[in-house]
Amino acid sequence: MKIGQSPFQPIIPKLGKKEKIADTEATVLQQLTDSKQAIKETIQRQIAEIEEARTDMGEDDPKAQRLIENFKNGEKLTPEEMAYVRKNAPGIIDYIDRITREREVIELSMKMAPTKTDVQMVAFRASKQIEKHQNPEEREIRAKHLADAKHEYEQTDEYKEKPNSPLEKQEKPATISYKPNQKQSIEMAKVAYEQVKPQKKENTIQYDQ
Structure with a gap:
């Protein structure tokens, strides 16, 4: 070695074996912490999505659930319920x-x-169309609505007045409809007739005095 020169000393000292292990452990711990945070955020996001879905489906609203259940059982909802x-x-x-x-x-x-x-x-053709649905739940709900719609219509006077078949002819009694002025004329005629109708004489018995 030349006089006046000193050997090169690195500015950053070399890490010892223990220091390397400690640094590796710190890196692993940081990665685990980051992973836990990412998992936590993912879980929180999924929970929020589930809660939002529950709200969208009305699962937290008893009245909404009751109406939905009624609908699934074949009941037609009113405009207010909808x-x-x-x-x-x-x-x-x-x-x-x-x-x-x-x-x-x-x-x-x-x-x-x-x-x-x-x-x-x-109703028969509609039932055949319903059978084509692949979703069993939808088939069941649609079948219930078909049965309910058919039952309700069969209770109406409109259905009861229809002939059973094209070959059957139902003769309806003729009805006479009067306009308001015609009704008034008929009533006036009745009153006039009552006034001129001969009075029925009562039989009287005369006694000789």
Whole structure:
């Protein structure tokens, strides 16, 4: 070694074996901490999504759940009930709307059917269409709505007045309808007749005095 020169000393000292292990452990711990934080955030996000889904389906609203259950059992919801479900269970309203529209088409077809036999054929064709649905739950719900719609229509006077078949002719009694002025004229004629109608004389017995 030359005089006046000193050997090169590195600015950063070499890490010893223990220091390397400690540094590795610190890195692993940091990675575990980051992983735990990421998992925690993922779980929190999933919980929030589940809670949001529960709210969308009305699972936290007893009234909404009752209305949805009634609908699944074949009951047609009123406009007010539909509005409540739309507000408090928006996640299922499209499903309810779709089945309700299908039911209304069936109801209209039954009303337009000229005979009772035709009404039964409408229901039969609708049942065949329902059987094509792949989802068992949807098949069951649609079948219940078909049965309910058919039962309700069969209770109406409109259905009862229809002939059983095209071959059957129902003769309805003729009805005479009067306009308001015609009714008034008839009443006046009745009053005039009562006034000029001969009075019935009472039989009297005369006694000789």
